[in-house]
Amino acid sequence: MSQKLITIDLDGTTLNSQNQVSPKTVAVIQAATKAGHLVSIVTGRPYRISAAIYDQLQLKTPMVNFNGALTHIPHQHWQGEYKRTISKAIVLDMLDNQQNLPLKMVAAEGKHTYLANHLPPASLNFFPTTLAQDQLLSRTSLIRNPTSMVLFVDAHQEQVVRNTVLHRYGQQVDVGVWGGPTSVLEVVSKGIQKAKAVAYLAKEYHIDRQNIIAFGDEHNDAEMLAYAGRGVAMRNATPIIKGIANDITEFDNNHDGLARYLEAYLKLAN
Template sequence: MDQKLITLDLDGTTLNANNQLSEHTISTIQKVSNAGNIVSIVTGRPYRMAEDIYDQLQLKTPMANFNGALTHIPHQKWAGEYRRSINKAVVYDLLKNKDKFHIKLLAVENKESYLADHPAPAFFDFFPQQLESDQILTEKSLKTNPTSITILVEPKYENIVKNQLLHYYGEFIEIGVWGGPNSVLEIVSKGIQKAKAVAYIAKFYNIDRKDIIAFGDEHNDAEMLDFVGNGVAMKNATPTIKSIANDITEYSNHEDGVAKYLDQYFKL
């Protein structure tokens, strides 16, 4: 069997309903890696929320964060590392117009840094609920162009705000909307999507598209599943993702769907 590249979305896919890796998942992914295949995490999560998972899986391969705006090999200097950023002038503009855009929380991130206009509310544990003084987002504290901007808005304004942002900044940005109970808009540089990160990693390892297996469950996985030779939707994926995929796992993310699929595929 040719060497495969396996790209893994995290939330709703490789992680269970408690946002954790099961022992079965860890052991299967290590077996697949040890057999000479390349396993890469390709996630919307920032690096700060994916590093532990990468380390638990004992990976040494590139990882893509922020839906592909950052592709890097953790814990080492890699000549292939790349980052696509957003002009900080967009953030300055959003800071001035928080009321106009109904912004409840405005956060910006890079690989190693996180800034927010205030601590996150208790119900929103994706972001720090306590900030150091140097993590408060102001025009002065934001010194470099960020890799991602995340905005928490009131649910009833989600679509209005998304359309307003595209109207003002559409030539510079892409906007993703999170599923789930919170209305969150995730902004990255124009043209960023997971498929581009996957193509970049595949080229680095000289792996053909037909030899890529990608797992996903949500709208931000669509281009990735469509691009690869074997796009696999989770049993718990959205109907749209299932319609794009070449295959669907027999089990959900909470039932080790990725691990069981790989066990069968590689006859482990």
């Protein structure tokens, strides 16, 4: 079988609903790597909450964070690393206008930096639960353009804030909305999407598009699954993602759906 580039989303795909990687998933991904295939994590998560999963899977391949705004190989200097940032002026403008806009938290993130003006509510477990003095977001602490800006807002104000950001900076940024019970807006450089990062990886490793297998479950996986030669939706994926995909896993993310699919498709030895 020709070498495949296997791009895997994390939440709802590689991870179960307890945000864990099962032993079966670890074993299958290591078997796929041993068979000569390239497995790359392609996630909306920042690096700080995906590095441990990368290490658990014992990967040495590039990882994509922030839905494509950062592509890098953890723990080493890679000449192919790239990042797309947003102007720090946009973040500072949000800070200056937080009284006029119903913002509960403004955070700015890069590969190794996290700055926020408040602690998030406990329900937002993707963020640090403590803030050191040097993590407080301010004009003096924000010295570099960040990869991502996150705005936590009241649910009924989500559309107002989103429209305001797009009205002011729509030529420079895109605004994504996190799914789930909390209202979180993520602002990244305009045109960022997972598919562009996957195309970049395929070019770097000389892998044809038809040899890309992509796994996902949510709206931010749509372009990636459509771009891949074989887009695979999880059993637990949204109806839209299932409609885009070439195939659907027999099992969901709580029952090793990705691992079982890969094992069978790549004919990996048990």
